[in-house]
Amino acid sequence: MTTSAARVSPLFLGIVAVTALGGVLTTFTNTTALTSGVILLVLGGWAVSLCLHEFGHAATAYRGGDRSVRSKGYLTLDPRRYTDPVLSIILPLIFVAIGGIPLPGGAVWIDHGALRGRRVESMVSLAGPLTNLVLGLILTTIIALVPMPIGLTAALSYLAFLQVIAFVLNILPVPGLDGYGAIEPWLSAPARQFGEKARPWAPLVLFLLLIGVPLVGSWFFELAYFVFDLVGGDSAMTSLGQTFFRSIFGGL
Numbered sequence: 001m002t003t004s005a006a007r008v009s010p011l012f013l014g015i016v017a018v019t020a021l022g023g024v025l026t027t028f029t030n031t032t033a034l035t036s037g038v039i040l041l042v043l044g045g046w047a048v049s050l051c052l053h054e055f056g057h058a059a060t061a062y063r064g065g066d067r068s069v070r071s072k073g074y075l076t077l078d079p080r081r082y083t084d085p086v087l088s089i090i091l092p093l094i095f096v097a098i099g100g101i102p103l104p105g106g107a108v109w110i111d112h113g114a115l116r117g118r119r120v121e122s123m124v125s126l127a128g129p130l131t132n133l134v135l136g137l138i139l140t141t142i143i144a145l146v147p148m149p150i151g152l153t154a155a156l157s158y159l160a161f162l163q164v165i166a167f168v169l170n171i172l173p174v175p176g177l178d179g180y181g182a183i184e185p186w187l188s189a190p191a192r193q194f195g196e197k198a199r200p201w202a203p204l205v206l207f208l209l210l211i212g213v214p215l216v217g218s219w220f221f222e223l224a225y226f227v228f229d230l231v232g233g234d235s236a237m238t239s240l241g242q243t244f245f246r247s248i249f250g251g252l
Helices: 010-024 031-063 085-097 118-145 150-170 178-186 189-197 202-212 215-228 235-249
Strands: none
Touching: 010 031, 010 150, 031 085, 031 118, 031 150, 031 235, 085 202, 118 150, 118 178, 150 178, 178 189, 189 235, 215 235
């Protein structure tokens, strides 16, 4: 794949560069530079993960028979290709910025009729959240194996935790989320019809429950921390990274 339909987007590479700059700034002892670095690394890293999440869907669909994802530019990692840039990139970044639960990113439009069977359809849906889980595991492994300044450790730990939250959230079997997409091909026709009707509003109801019902939010974060522990996450460093991050955005 050497055409522009599959070449890595310069915009994506620019986001990676900003994220790397944030990582460099976290190594400074100056408080302003350190805090700015944490914010750039976390927001930039989250934007990178959104692109990789959607690329995971698209690449799996391409291997599974849907060649249209290439002509749509989904294999370029260009954030502008993943549905509406406001709903897919900007709004999730705002939620991360204010310290909330990171919303699912964009969406890639898959030609399900071109996919080779229900198993492939399920794998296409699972590819996105599994990408987040793998990213979280990679980050926690790097933190465990590579000595680094505390600011960088804290920032990467918080970013890793956001990846785990994204995995746990997206894997829920709620219409409109990837977890439901994984089981949808195996459901009966009436169940799929109900899921199609619930798709526009079910995620909103879920977010309202997570935000408005303390018990539901508590259960969700207990599950997220359980998974985070499984991938080797450091809760103390995550808390410190979140503190640095919210030092500017916490008042929004």
